[in-house]
Amino acid sequence: MFLPLWRFRRSMAPHARALTGGVILVVLAAVMQVVLPWPLKVIVDDVLKTSEASDKNGLLRAFGADGLDRLQLLSVALASLLVFTLVNAGARYLGSRLLNGVGERMTASIRVDVFAHLQRLSLSFHDKQRLGDLVTRTTTDIDYLRAMIISIMAVLVPNVLILGFIATICLVVDPTFALIALAVAPLLFAMVVIYRPRVKAASRAARNKDSDIASAMAETFSSVRVMQSSTSEGRHEADFRDRNGARMNAGLRLVRLQSALSPLVDVIVVLGTVLVLWFGVRRVLDGTMTLGLLLVFLAYLKALYDPMKELAKLTTVISRGQVSAERLLEILSTAPEIIDRPGARPAPALTGAVELRGVSFGYAGSEVLHSINLRVEPGRMVAIAGPTGAGKSTLVSLIPRLYDVTQGAVLLDGTDIRDLQLATVRTQISMVLQDSILFRGTIYDNIAYGSDHPTREQVFAAAEAAHVDEFVRALPLGYDTPVAERGVSLSGGQRQRIAIARALVRDTPIVILDEPTSGLDAISEQYVMRGLDRLMIGRSVIVIAHRLSTLRRADVIYVIDHGRIVETGKHADLIAAGGLYSRLDGLQDIPANRAYPKHVAPKPIPAGGLL
């Protein structure tokens, strides 16, 4: 039960003082709870004097109160009752505030740890994850973990203490009677032992179904456009209904278990009360016990069974929390695969020489690239062409080390990329992909994204060069226009232009373009191409291309098929050779005589680059 807490001890450490304070306060509240019935006993046995056997336990003598008259005794007893109650209430209030505060703070820091760790995990991990599942883990699972942590500290600890105190006092005051009162405890314990694994299994099933639902939501609503245009709403809804039904059934199983627990506990508790009353009343009648003491025992019975009931009910919260803790620890204990080797050194300022030497690579076992040899000289443009699924995107993703090769090496300026510190390599490579994702923020933020504090002049110059300026000026808020999540409020071409501007600000010696104009209409494509022209100046460019206009300009084209390089050369030579390249589907030409619209006319490029 405490193992998950122990595993999160690092997040607990900064709150050690508040935690200790909170526990001391709940212990104090527990002590007050224990002494609370005694003033009543004094009132019944010593003020009202219903029994000859008053102060049998020497309580008054022990506190030097045996000389007081009845009214004085009543005042002292009532004052004690008030003090005990006030201290109990105060300690419970402060203790609960402190412990709940620690729970909130701890889970907030665990959430950041999980988020930060997820960001560090390699693409190979994220390829296997469902977005909805990760969202559930960083939201609901953390909530359940918090509920468990708070329950353990604010409910379990004080209740176990109260149980211990009361059981001890009962055993000291009247051992036989205490054993009668405690007779039902093993039953309660047995119930917890039987229930816990079942509740835990049901909780785990429900959590997994929650993740299924969140994944369905994430998948559906990240592709609303595709879904609506292909009128697939019905299919998505049916799928959602299925998942939702499965979640409901898992939830109902949990409800059945939880619903049975509370009444069962109550029945056991009443059994205990019946036992105590049966023996207690008989002992008061035959004079072996005072009425006051019986009242204390009855009050204790409630104080004894309440924590037992709480503990039995805690089963659900703790089992649920344990499942969530396991799901969070699963993430936290996954080590990032792509990390700096010991002794990796910072990459120097690269000239842009890129080489793949005998590179093979596969996702999860199946090899996708086989013995690739490829060179890009500094400042040159290399195009990669090939049929769909040939491995083009996979190949370029090895250059910024999004994945590690399984054989061979990627070399930058002649050094194995694994001998260089990852961050210092990635800051020297920019990528513009088929569909650029923008982040929530303004257009300005999105252009500046990925650069270390660029100046406003750099951002605006890049925006102008990438033809972002044209459409941004027409917007009422200009560069301060907020971009919706993933950039959906902008057209594909506008997003690409922003991505190019972003790459221009980064001003890296190596640029990777993965079909950045695919899917754009002719006008958008021309804008984007002009931006790309500016981006390519003076940099090593690796471009995945299917447009003749791009392929023609490449210094060398590598043709890939089934993960192998099958042809290499310049466009004209490859066409003349009559091989795969000449037969590639989708090779589209932009007519050489097609004029750019006036407002897209290329701008003169300043000497020495752009920025």
Ligand SMILES: Nc1ncnc2c1ncn2[C@@H]1O[C@H](COP(=O)(O)OP(=O)(O)OP(=O)(O)O)[C@@H](O)[C@H]1O
């Ligand atoms: N993340 C991944 N996990 C597992 N397999 C993958 C992954 N990404 C790609 N693949 C597989 O690797 C192979 C090469 O894919 P890749 O995307 O590199 O091809 P491509 O040439 O870029 O295709 P396209 O032109 O259609 O974009 C394909 O068989 C694909 O199914």
